[in-house]
Amino acid sequence: MELSRSIEDLRMGCVAPFFNEKAFPSTGGFVNGRLCSNLTGASCCLPCPLTDWVYPDNFKTATQSADWVNVVGMVGCAFLLLSWIVLPVERTHRHYLSICLTVAVVFMNLGFIIPLAGKPEQCFNEITPHGQDSSTICAASGAFLLLGGWGGVLWVFLRALSLHLQICWQMVVGRNYMWFSQALGWGIPIVGLVLLLIFSGVSFRFGQTCHINHENSLADFWIPLLIFAGLTVIIQFATFGYCIKVYLASLADGNQSTENTGGPSYSNSIRTMTPRQAYRRVRRVVQLQWRGIVIVLIIIADVIFFAIIFVFLDNTVQDIKTDPNKAKTWIACLGMTRGDKHACLDLAQPLVVGLPTVTAVLVLLAMNGLWLLLILGRWSMVTGWVEWFAALGSSRNKEFVSVDARMDLKNDPRSYEIAMSPMSPVSAGRKTPDYFGHTAPYHPHQRSFSTPRAPNNVRFEMMDAYQSHPEPPAATYASTNSSGYADMNPLGMNSLRDQEDARYSPSNYSPNKGPGHVFI
Template identity: 40%
Template structure:
């Protein structure tokens, strides 16, 4: 068996004894050590998180994966409800649908390692990356793409809420198609650039995360820019709502008491609408979108917390001269043969503590839970109950009389164009109204029993002649009729008489 320690202290491994290809070479945590007249590179064994945190850190991070297993069906339930049920039950909207799709990508990223059971390390000092491990490629790509989707659609939802509340703009098809292009185009472009320039690898746990090199430029800065803009728009919109509400408290205009519908009356235009009427209109918008606003705030809070923790981790773990100097007491303690628990106090300044790291992962996996709580309306469950009831109930459809075999008795209809020799393929029926004389001879009592025999002369007589009244003006009149010969005095009305020339 080859001694991989070489000239390094017992706990460290000599880098020159390992291949220079395969895995994520930049992910090694190594330090140059002088050994006589020679300088060698000594590395901590992989994975690095096991030396910085407790031994069961991987199992504790795996709890987030099981949380996602429980939450993913809830997100799928919402998507299926949007697809199957009518809008009156779900109040579905493309903003909510696309937002839920992004959350599903993140939840699947946590579930992938449970099935693949990946190995975090390519060898004793090198972690795996997306090129050496397929599970890493899938989990890292889905996690980052889902994060992009959630942030971008939060940004679009914030813009939609802002323009409707502050600018009273009605969103139309142009905004919808623009939202689709930006909502899926920007994450796709961002993911492609990120995987090409930076990539993903195992940092802690069985889920791959973005690497340190260029990660700040192609992921954290863009995604934090959208999140910060969304937060500013959301805060400004809520400030405008508070402004309108405070104005409505001190509004004493008469129009607010005269018009209870919340719309401007005929005496005041839309531009001069009172503050209390504006608040009523604003209340209707907030009642429709408060769920989306609450979820956006939750997402933005999680994204900011996630970014701050991960940026601090990248900054402290990056093997720069300053970080090596700061980690020197911890490394010297390990080199002297100290145990991990004994040297743990020297590593307190290297990245976030274990509680913060686990809180970040758990909150990230719980995003789908808040999505279900806010968007799974009680009407949605009533809609499914109605759906299954209608599915098992027998449905009868209205059809015409001559197209159904159930109404084969057509003796109440008169066939006009039928002959014994050449019957028409499509016979024509005509039902005529009985004449007044025939109606007079029939019993008017609703309890009278019908005639046992069918009398065509009683039921279908000659068409009644309509005699218009003498004072009727509903039809044209021939010249010289009695209606046109009547005298009309213009002075008896407000009309002007014709002046003869």
Template identity: 45%
Template structure:
């Protein structure tokens, strides 16, 4: 649920959300509701001394069972669609478009709803063990477990096919170095089709795709393994119960022990071996299914979401200020750091004109005492009226100098040393050779 809230609130560059990821997380959340709702409701499992409650006698059982069936099938179906999308991108270079988007939405939610409705109508759910309602045995294999295992098998085949293609591309890149072939020709290469793609190019493309999709691949494999394990345990439990119903001789020791001990089942637990699925297997299934949400958060969550949430909360609860310009904000923070020195007194006709640049704007805090005293009103008369003597630097070339002060003083121009043609008085021409 936290991932869905992050996808809804945070920007896409922080979450890298995608419709396949969002729908897969929603399916996992629906699956988890089947285990979370009974924890808060604390339903009554038994209808009477020997009959458990089912979907017709307990509304909470019907709701939690529907979430479990629909969420489990939706997780498998969206895992299949994600495996198909990755397979098409990596192996066939097909970019998913709008048609695949609408087809995925229709199949990803329509098929789970269809099979969950069929299972609820034909088979039903009841409190078979624990506080969660599970599907009954009658017609469960053909109505629910069979199609679910079929989708899981196809998803597994696609995953292994994609993995095999990646291994093949990696091996080709190891034994075929396309760098020499590309460097031997100076002409640009146009590799526009799959057949002309070199081993190195295919490896780089696959490496980039795997680097983006590896989290989704891992979480899909984990969910498929958990759901398949759940299906195998439930099918095994149903087959064991059917075998007991067909041969009551296997249950004779258990029934005899109950009669002798007055119905105390705790005294007869050693007689139940072979009549039911061991409790550790069932508890392992429930624990694995309850951990799917944690695995989804670990693999589909991104580290960039944490600073994005911190920044969002900080901006939300930060104190709002009115708009103030940067200069005004600096003046209010420091006080009054700037002081305009009093302009010079009015000038008469006899005094020389003082330029307008003589009005100085400075900061008193950045000046020492001597400077402030020199800029005081008493010293402004001397400062602006005295004659400043200009001393020309030694290496200054800003003023013209007479020819005698040049570096060629006392020398005559020799056309031979300068590689120039001597001036001819008849033609009046000369210049460089």
């Protein structure tokens, strides 16, 4: 009975379910979030939260289902980020544009996951919703949602701009563009978030997640957000138009001489390319960037859809507050039925966005993490994790072996006695060494920069020759060829060492011949 008397005191002449605004303090919570009307003479306010009176009972179930989809998307984004951090780049093909976009989507997911875990109270009192000043969960969820929305739009814009510069203007986006992207992609969202929290604020207006308030929201959030989203759409479709133009030009190109020529490099001018070369270059870039193109289209469509729906919902609620006559029939229905919302839901539908549309918006926003996982994720990431855990397990289970058993053969000095030089002849028959292979080392000659150098053992043979002959040979070993290897046939000898042995052997040196004459 005490409770009923207190409720009647709060009504103060207002019919159920409304409460008199004078019965509540003017501070605490988000006071401007009250929905009040003076149609009955007193300022009577609808109980908080508003969504409980304009939507059916399954509204909470729909919003919580969308929040759980955010949890699944968060897991997918965490898998991508861990893979980019731990696994090598050949397994993940990571790029800063993909990493930063994923981080922005993580912030957006946190805006829905934090209320799901905290289960906050949406109302400060019977008619006043909580705001950022009265609820830390509201402040955190709203800040993450706004930061993620700003970051997602900015990073898809930068990705679309990067692709446009590569395809249409033949520019190589390098380190300068990376620093420009970091400054723009995170600078604007951080500054924008500070301005939003100061001039607009967030409160519980639409389910368990705090959204931006109506005051100054168009100027400091929705209009700038839609401007960048529109620029992204324009740039993306301009890139598509250029690709179509290049493809049609390649079909009309009758120059067969360019059919098998390689694609031009980025240093060439775009005016010097034939249509076929331009088409091959564009096709190659699109094949490499198709994942980014798809994710840009998906996220920008979600953001524009959410912005339009929420702006319409916000303006509708604001119109009811400024002009209660628009909701006169619905308010009268609630008064006559003593708060039976089910009997008045049909009258409330023209005032709000339909539940199917709201559910679609929330689910599409929640699925951004899943789209990132499906599009940016690769099967090589899975195999990379399998190999990483296998290597981690093998390192833990590695048995102890002695130092002598672990000694590498090539580090043992005694192994040089049996090591075979790639330039020495093999013992099993006469074979031609692979002078043109990739594994044979190239040793430049001591007195020439264009010929191989003789092995080290030739020096000792030459010293023996010098000791047996008092007069050393001249600096020029052969006068028949500038390289010193006249008439050398790699296919008709065992190795270069044989040539050097024959060149500098004492039997081929004759002091009577004079210096500079060496016979082979």
